[in-house]
Amino acid sequence: MTVSTQKNANLQPKKSWGQALSAYKDKRALIMLFLGFSAGIPILLIFSSLSLWLREAGIERSTVTMFSWAALGYSFKFIWAPLIDVIPVPVLTKKLGKRRAWLLTAQCLIILAICIMASINPVNQSLGLMAMGAVLLGFSSATQDIVIDAYRIELADTSMQTILSATYNAGYRIGMIVAGAGALFLAEYFGSVKGAYLYDAWRNTYFIMAGVMGIGVATTLLIKEPVNNRPKIVQQSSDYMRLVAVFALSVIGFVLTFMGLGQILLETKNVLLGFLLETIHLIGSLGVAVAVGFSLVKMGLVKKEVAFVTWVEPILDFFKRYGKKAFLLLLLIGLYRISDIVAGVISNVFYEDMGFSKSDIATAVKTFGVLMVIVGGFVGGIVAQRFRIMQAMMIGGVLACLTNLMFVVLAMRGYDIPLMYTAVAIDNLASGLAGAVFIAFLSALTNIRFTAVQYAIFSSLMTLIPKVLGGYSGTIVDNLGYAWFFTFTTLIGLPILYLVYLVDKKVMLENKDEK
Incomplete structure (x- = not known):
């Protein structure tokens, strides 16, 4: 947009x-x-x-x-x-x-x-x-x-x-x-x-x-x-082929580096060291892919202006439109779903540790829970129609954060089928609602001239930090227990509510005043 x-x-x-x-x-x-x-x-x-x-x-x-x-x-x-x-x-x-x-x-x-x-x-x-x-x-x-x-x-x-x-x-x-x-x-x-x-x-x-x-x-x-409304940028078929060639060769560079580093880096049972090595593995491979692409452009395989408009301009456009506020927006994008995603990483293990059978989990989470997510999404659509998008974001953020307290209760109570279904229902309704309004928020940030690339970046960013932190969920549970873990996932969601408030005040409402 x-x-x-x-x-x-x-x-x-x-x-x-x-x-x-x-x-x-x-x-x-x-x-x-x-x-x-x-x-x-x-x-x-x-x-x-x-x-x-x-x-x-x-x-x-x-x-x-x-x-x-x-x-x-x-x-x-x-x-x-x-x-x-x-x-x-x-x-x-x-x-x-x-x-x-x-x-x-x-x-x-x-x-x-x-x-x-x-x-x-x-x-x-x-x-x-x-x-x-x-x-x-x-x-x-x-x-x-x-x-x-x-x-x-x-x-x-x-x-x-x-x-x-x-x-x-x-x-x-x-x-x-x-x-x-x-x-x-x-x-x-x-x-x-x-x-x-x-x-x-x-x-x-x-x-x-x-x-x-x-x-x-x-x-x-x-x-x-x-x-x-995006204008046609590439005029000749040779430009198309050159763009594809740069992409293909960069991917080959990524794959070869990923395979090579995988043989060099040692395996370890230490969670923190293993995460660090895998981060080096991934970042190193991506770095080689970027270097290959940049070198090919410098060598003239594809026109510099074509490469710039294709890969660089969509990113620069976002920062040109929002200036310093872009960093505030990116922070909200990267953290908004952190509370429910981090909690969700270990949810199935949690249910099993509480004594629920695989059939209990399959029925409650994989069937009933999916239906609740769908219902939550429809409710989120109605809420976003009824209120401003940032008001809907605040409602979704509050619900996604506080519903983790139901799992604190379940962790303290243990095996309890009715309580399990209640927790699953509330959590998935909140997740569906927050997800629906968040997608609308990301769509509002997207310039229709660069729809595919900007939304792809936003959607990748929104799960990156939560999934990285979620990788430590097992370690946190081992040290603190489930009740404190879900208390932690509730607490890390609270600062996000302030982020929603800041974005509404500093970006959305200021845009309104400027009109």
């Missing part, structure tokens, strides 16, 4: 509760429901469903867990998001438009990747080829996410973003259920169970999942291209 668009969003008059609820009747909400479903299918076909398939096939656990690296594309999608903004898809862009062309391309690649994986029996065929299929699935599904986020932001102004994000999240969760629980049910139905592996069952399951992606393809073909 442009600055003026953001100001207008901050000046939106309050709506009645009836008007807020009626916003869900907008057909654009239905579009995001189906696109969300398409986005929710691939992720679990890389994680839980694939892990169970490989374990049933007798693959070693250490090899199984390595396949999760195929999803690294989700964490680094901001690197190639600029290419989505500037490079057209041959033939398709002219026929469908920029967003729909990339969306259809990504979905076709997802289907291809799933079919490649389905065609490999891990018992007697190349795991390397299956790994290539998994990497392609991770890359293409992350690309689909980039395009859907850009499409959503360009589809409607800020006042509708919570509605669109709520329906997108509902579709996404439904897609995850289909690809997770649905895939496991199908594999068992076709005859593959623990101790009696049957390749045909998993092959048929993955082929069905590829067919389910047809819902996303049909949606892409039926919807309209949104309005995008």
